[in-house]
Amino acid sequence: MESLPEDIQYDILLRLPLKTLLACSCVCRKLKTMICDEKFKTRYLEPSLLMLFMTRDMDSGPHWLFDSVCTERGQHTVSAPIRGWICVQSATKLRLYNPIANKILRLPVSLAGPDECLFGYDEANGVFKVLGFFNSSFKVYTVTSGNGEGSWRPIECEDPHMYVIPSDTNPPLSVTNALCKGGVLYYAAITIPYHRTKIMSFDLNSEEFSVNKLPEGFILDDDSTMVNYNGKVALVNDSATELQKTGGFKICVRNDDSGKWELERVVIPDWKNKFRPHVLTSFVGTLGTGELVFTAPTSWPRGGSEYVLYYKTGSLGLSGTFLLEGEDIGAYHSVRACLNHFECLFRSTT
Known part of the structure; x- marks a missing residue:
């Protein structure tokens, strides 16, 4: 292959499956350089749907799809x-995990924290960063080689606040209620000392915080969920109940051009006729291909089957995929849907 022109080599690499690329990068330095090139990464990456499964067994504790990264009992928080x-955080460990390449980077933790973490990508500098909440202070960890070799840097914030932990904390796995877009982290927070809920943003390049003003008529509460809506950052409130009653739901969407948040309403035709009154399904975001994705509320004890529903505007109806079926899956389990996952073997540094 090395005798071929470089543009043909490039085209061949783009057609290879991910695991073959991983093998190529291990045996040839030139191919590794091509594979790790930013332009190649951008062209190769295609989003898919990543599902994080959790089943709860009262005798032996929780069982995870990613056993190698979640091996201890207790609460775990997983980033998008x-x-x-x-990014996977437990009481005593903080790790970055690539489920396709099966690689783990261990980050330093101590008795001082961090209490909570948010994971993002600094597009300007091409590095991953972790925003840590340490009691009443904030620190940033820049991921270079991982495995605890770096350190947490303190940063200033003129608006004291705490990160809002997702209200669904009963299962031992929760997904951070935050999104990273364009090198900026967006997340729900509570002000100190007045305990008012608001949306904060953190620029991963400048490492500066900002307060986001939401429109009148949208109340941020414990049921508010941050989602990716057609490539934009958005908030929804208890979409499962609203869908059940009206066949639609309100959504608060951030306008990328103006930076303002705007209220919209999403209606799914014939929704009420397709679902029994007692079946609740929540909106969890959109795929890069435009489909709206719905799953059952994650904290409900239930059995029988797990499913994901897709709807594309203008289509004839909903399409569904059954993820787990049968009575053997247990009386209490949940599925975490993380959308637009890229099957990527690349590290943050090359």
């Missing part, structure tokens, strides 16, 4: 996937 990586 970013460029193939997820």
Whole structure:
């Protein structure tokens, strides 16, 4: 292959499956350089749907799809996937995990924290960063080689606040109620000392905080969920109940051009006729291909089957995929849907 012109080599690499690329990068330095090139990454990456499964067994504790990264009991928090990586935090460990390449980067923790973490990608500098909440202070960890070799840097914030932990904390796995878009983290927070809920943003390049003003008529509460809506950052409130009653739901969407948040309403034709009154399904975001994605509320004890529903505007109806079926899956389990996951073997540094 090395005798071929470089543009033909490039085209061949784009057609290879991910695991073959991983093998190529291990045996040939030139191919590794091509594969790790930013232009190649951009062209190769295509979003898919990443599902994080959890089943709860009262005798032996929770069982995870990613056993190698979640091996201890207790509460775990998982970030939305970013460029193939997820951030997993427990009481004593903080790790970045690539489920496709099966790679783990261990980050330093101590008795001082961090209490909570948010994971993002600094597009300007091409590095992953973790925003840590340490009691009443904030620190940033820049991921270079991982495995605890770096350190947390303190940063200033003129608006004291705490990160709002997702209200669904009963299962031992929760997904951070935050999104990273364009090198900026967006997340729900509570002000100190007045305990008012608001949306904060953190620029991963300048490492500066900002307060986002929401429109009148949208109340931020414990049921508010941050989602990716057609490539934009958005908030929804208890969409499961609203869908059940009206066949639609309100959504608060951030306008990328103006930076303002605007209220919209999403209606799914014939929704009420397709679902029994007692079946609740929540909106969890949109795929890069435009489909709206719905799953059952994650904290409900239930059995029988798990499903994901897709709807594309203008289509004839909903399409569904059954993820788990049968009575053997247990009386209490949940599925975490993380959308637009990129199957990526690349590290943050090359």
